[in-house]
Amino acid sequence: MSRLGGVILLAGVLAFPGLGALAQTSAQTEVPEPAGAGEPAAAPEPIDLGDGRYRIGNIVVDRNTSPFSVAGSVLPVDTEAMPIEFLAVTRGGMKAYEAIIELDTDAVSFNLACILLGLDASKATLPVYHFDPAVLKGDPVQIDVSWVRDGTIQTHGLIDLILVDGKPAPADWVYLGSGFGQNGLYMAEAYGTLIGVVHDPDSIIQHRTGLGLGDYGAVTVNPELMPAAGTPVTITVSAPRS
Secondary structure (H helix, E strand, C coil): CCHHHHHHHHHHHHHCCCCHHHHCCCCCCEECCCCCCCCCCCCCCCEEEECCEEEECCEEEECCCCCEEEEEEECCCCCCCCCCCEEEEECCCCCHHHECEEECCCHHHHHHHHHHCCCCHHHCCCCCCCCCCCCCCCEEEEEEEEEEECCEEEEEEHHHHEEECCECCCCCEEECCCCEECCCCEHHHHHCEEEECCCCCCCCEEECCCCCCCCCCCEEECCCCCCCCCCEEEEEEECCCC
16 A cells, blocks of 8 residues: 555544545556655544534535535636646646646545545546546546626536537546555645546546547637636535435
8 A cells, every 4th residue: 555545544544433445445556656746745634523524624524415515716727728637626736737626625635535425446447548548437426616606606517617529518427536656656646636537547536438538629618607717616526325
């Protein structure tokens, strides 16, 4: 197990008895680390808020109702200069230039919140390489985004903020958990990749079939819906109940 995997496992076992098996499930595929990668980030200490609610960094998880929410803001997007490959990255994430939303969290906290929902990366298959066309396996996830417009809260599926070849795309998200580098570095933390539409070994949640794979510029923002750059947004992640 990687160093980060051990930290997450310890946090899960100490704070949430019985979750040790889930906490080990971040994918163990070894992938190349980015240039200048540093030490793995330490897992945040979950805070018990009572009644099945826990705070992990800036994320509050309610294990009774399933969803967790993360605040963030819309990034400036220039699809002529750079394609959209990720719908959400961490604050200051390395891949923000290819994303539309920056969230106020780190990848370790985000992944631990996913684990607490019951999402299990042992059921997942990571892409082998960037733009891997293989259909991915993983626990299904629902992702919504909300913001205030003209005094009213607008809520939509996250996928509705983009178009593929000018057309709406289906929401088909799966939890993968991301991979680890050769030196135990958690790749989602290294790149800041949380939710991706192209297949890569690093994002925690990805689109099952992939969007715009190898088709430069195919994924664009939806001009009828996309909030302006800088708009505060909230992303909500939930796991369908069986």
